[in-house]
Amino acid sequence: MNVAQEFDPLYRAALALNLEHSHDGAALATITQTRGSTFRRAGASMLVLRDGRLICELSGGCPQRDIAWRAQQVIDSGQPALVAYGREANYDVMIETGCGGELEVLIEPLQVPRDLQFLDAIAQLRSRRLPGAMATVYAADGDVLGPRPQRLVQGEGVTWSDIEVDALRQQIAAALPTIDASMPKAATRRMSVDGRSYEVLVESLLPPHALVIVGDGVSARVLAELSVQLGWQTTLVDPAQTTTETSNGIRHIAASPQALATQVVLDHLTSAVVMTHRLERDLGYLEALLDTPVSYLGVIGSRQRAAQIQGALPHGHPRLHMPAGLDVGSETPQEIALAVAAEILATRNGRSGGPLTHSQMPIHP
Amino acid sequence: MNVAQEFDPLYRAALALNLEHSHDGAALATITQTRGSTFRRAGASMLVLRDGRLICELSGGCPQRDIAWRAQQVIDSGQPALVAYGREANYDVMIETGCGGELEVLIEPLQVPRDLQFLDAIAQLRSRRLPGAMATVYAADGDVLGPRPQRLVQGEGVTWSDIEVDALRQQIAAALPTIDASMPKAATRRMSVDGRSYEVLVESLLPPHALVIVGDGVSARVLAELSVQLGWQTTLVDPAQTTTETSNGIRHIAASPQALATQVVLDHLTSAVVMTHRLERDLGYLEALLDTPVSYLGVIGSRQRAAQIQGALPHGHPRLHMPAGLDVGSETPQEIALAVAAEILATRNGRSGGPLTHSQMPIHP
Numbered sequence: 131m132n133v134a135q136e137f138d139p140l141y142r143a144a145l146a147l148n149l150e151h152s153h154d155g156a157a158l159a160t161i162t163q164t165r166g167s168t169f170r171r172a173g174a175s176m177l178v179l180r181d182g183r184l185i186c187e188l189s190g191g192c193p194q195r196d197i198a199w200r201a202q203q204v205i206d207s208g209q210p211a212l213v214a215y216g217r218e219a220n221y222d223v224m225i226e227t228g229c230g231g232e233l234e235v236l237i238e239p240l241q242v243p244r245d246l247q248f249l250d251a252i253a254q255l256r257s258r259r260l261p262g263a264m265a266t267v268y269a270a271d272g273d274v275l276g277p278r279p280q281r282l283v284q285g286e287g288v289t290w291s292d293i294e295v296d297a298l299r300q301q302i303a304a305a306l307p308t309i310d311a312s313m314p315k316a317a318t319r320r321m322s323v324d325g326r327s328y329e330v331l332v333e334s335l336l337p338p339h340a341l342v343i344v345g346d347g348v349s350a351r352v353l354a355e356l357s358v359q360l361g362w363q364t365t366l367v368d369p370a371q372t373t374t375e376t377s378n379g380i381r382h383i384a385a386s387p388q389a390l391a392t393q394v395v396l397d398h399l400t401s402a403v404v405m406t407h408r409l410e411r412d413l414g415y416l417e418a419l420l421d422t423p424v425s426y427l428g429v430i431g432s433r434q435r436a437a438q439i440q441g442a443l444p445h446g447h448p449r450l451h452m453p454a455g456l457d458v459g460s461e462t463p464q465e466i467a468l469a470v471a472a473e474i475l476a477t478r479n480g481r482s483g484g485p486l487t488h489s490q491m492p493i494h495p
Numbered sequence: 496m497n498v499a500q501e502f503d504p505l506y507r508a509a510l511a512l513n514l515e516h517s518h519d520g521a522a523l524a525t526i527t528q529t530r531g532s533t534f535r536r537a538g539a540s541m542l543v544l545r546d547g548r549l550i551c552e553l554s555g556g557c558p559q560r561d562i563a564w565r566a567q568q569v570i571d572s573g574q575p576a577l578v579a580y581g582r583e584a585n586y587d588v589m590i591e592t593g594c595g596g597e598l599e600v601l602i603e604p605l606q607v608p609r610d611l612q613f614l615d616a617i618a619q620l621r622s623r624r625l626p627g628a629m630a631t632v633y634a635a636d637g638d639v640l641g642p643r644p645q646r647l648v649q650g651e652g653v654t655w656s657d658i659e660v661d662a663l664r665q666q667i668a669a670a671l672p673t674i675d676a677s678m679p680k681a682a683t684r685r686m687s688v689d690g691r692s693y694e695v696l697v698e699s700l701l702p703p704h705a706l707v708i709v710g711d712g713v714s715a716r717v718l719a720e721l722s723v724q725l726g727w728q729t730t731l732v733d734p735a736q737t738t739t740e741t742s743n744g745i746r747h748i749a750a751s752p753q754a755l756a757t758q759v760v761l762d763h764l765t766s767a768v769v770m771t772h773r774l775e776r777d778l779g780y781l782e783a784l785l786d787t788p789v790s791y792l793g794v795i796g797s798r799q800r801a802a803q804i805q806g807a808l809p810h811g812h813p814r815l816h817m818p819a820g821l822d823v824g825s826e827t828p829q830e831i832a833l834a835v836a837a838e839i840l841a842t843r844n845g846r847s848g849g850p851l852t853h854s855q856m857p858i859h860p
Contacts, residue, residue: 187713348552457854459844479824489822
């Protein structure tokens with residue numbers, strides 16, 4: 131399944147297929163393995179609709195066109211396919227796209243409501259902001275598994291599976307709980323049961339990153355809009371707001387500093403930015419947020435304001451970014467939003483900001 | 496007048512006032528002077544419509560609400576106003592907003608087509624991508640100049656003025672050509688003519704930053720959309736494009752590397768990003784772009800691809816950013832666009848792109 135911030139549009143599009151009543155169907159393409167330099171990594175998924183539309187495109191750089199073409203065949207046949215791109219297979223496609231690396235892609239049909247049940251299970255975990263893991267059994271003895279891949283989705287209080295071989299399901303279930311943040315987000319494992327060899331894509335499922343913005347100005351609005359574009363669950367806490375509503379993907383609420391933690395989830399996968407432009411108010415929300423496990427806490431304002439706030443807080447706080455944002459010379463609200471969103475992303479990924487050309491780190495997290 | 500990337504929405508809204516036939520009118524608020532820490536600097540402008548809408552909001556942090564309220568009075572009276580916010584005037588407003596600094600704001604009515612002529616002159620310079628300068632005479636002997644501020648807009652081949660006192664206009668015109676990039680973007684000067692003392696806001700007018708993106712994938716589209724949001728003139732060069740069209744602010748063209756320079760302005764205020772994901776094609780466009788004065792030239796791709804391209808180019812190029820983007824751990828197309836746009840902005844402003852908390856530089860450019 132896709133990285134956390136891309137799941138929602140894919141799931142919405144899958145639900146909109148209306149598989150109870152429609153026979154249009156679609157196909158889900160998932161990168162199961164990569165080797166060398168590829169644009170996206172294992173676990174990235176793209177939905178291909180019968181009319182040719184692509185949801186969560188993988189990129190123009192991977193052999194996306196070929197994948198989309200094969201997906202139409204999968205929609206027509208109702209049978210899954212496993213396609214390799216690399217030195218030994220489909221080399222012409224790889225040459226054309228110049229990826230450099232190698233890819234294996236699972237393409238599965240989505241035709242009946244049952245085909246979406248694993249997405250429902252993931253959505254259930256996400257709505258409760260619980261981490262989990264998913265295993266996709268997609269090949270047996272070297273051939274794609276038919277008539278569908280079989281899966282196990284597991285998290286605190288949620289277990290869903292359609293894996294038919296009991297011993298395989300038990301072996302996978304026993305292996306999953308060892309998943310932690312230090313493992314790659316997705317990796318393929320080979321598992322043997324009763325003399326058969328299965329290929330299993332094992333992925334960690336993280337709740338989506340959430341951003342809570344406290345502020346009432348145009349800069350707060352613009353940052354909220356950019357946050358939605360990045361796929362972050364976005365809440366705008368506007369002290370002047372009188373009603374709670376969700377529009378354009380932004381949840382608008384009014385909450386005093388004291389009420390904040392009861393109205394918004396503030397976990398370690400949440401970032402918060404305080405930008406009310408009023409010292410006392412900023413301080414009130416800041417102190418409330420410092421009592422929560424949010425992993426990034428930014429304050430927008432001048433260096434003078436930052437010094438005032440530092441002086442008012444009892445001790446240093448490593449999660450506090452003040453003034454918030456990367457040093458890109460921002461002036462307009464759009465530029466400030468860009469600088470702050472980039473710093474949040476860098477912080478989440480343990481990156482420095484600064485040019486990639488000066489860094490030795492891998493480009494992707 | 497506003498920073499280059501904010502002019503277009505303000506000008507569009509001013510034209511939409513339809514002052515030939517409508518008597519609704521509007522008011523333009525311009526920060527003429529600042530002292531200490533303020534959110535926006537001299538030259539920032541906001542348009543206030545009679546129905547209360549604000550175009551190019553200054554921010555929630557400055558005394559915007561008070562400015563908007565006074566702007567309605569200016570619309571009603573048809574007379575300009577000069578408002579100071581600071582220790583000696585309107586201190587209650589400043590306390591409430593907690594700006595810390597001091598501001599002087601000119602609010603002028605826009606009621607008849609003549610009131611927009613200086614905007615037309617700026618637009619003319621911008622459409623030809625020529626730099627220029629504008630002087631706004633807004634006070635005489637300490638009082639706001641009525642019935643309107645008077646201006647001089649000057650650039651290569653363009654001179655427009657409604658300054659009535661010949662000697663003052665000549666003195667300003669003689670002073671303007673000394674403007675260069677090293678001066679602040681806007682500064683107030685006092686000029687004396689015939690025993691009267693005038694306050695003149697002098698601003699440099701830069702053509703808007705332009706971004707040219709060469710690529711056909713989803714990542715190129717997403718970067719183009721973000722570029723438009725940042726107010727950059729955006730061209731998407733799609734080798735697969737068959738027609739030239741402009742949609743959602745993005746100009747779509749097809750151009751071979753050889754034809755690129757004839758179809759797109761590629762000046763030193765232009766940045767370019769190459770992301771066709773095909774080595775030969777990337778190289779073709781890169782070589783064409785290296786022959787132009789574009790100030791930022793980014794290539795998106797793996798480090799392996801970057802090394803291949805470096806190897807194919809005859810010598811090092813300081814304008815070349817490869818792999819393009821700040822090191823924030825981007826994975827999705829939206830995240831890649833964020834990282835690349837942030838690096839472009841940092842490069843334009845001579846910034847490092849690292850966290851502001853590690854920098855001693857002023858936040859704004």
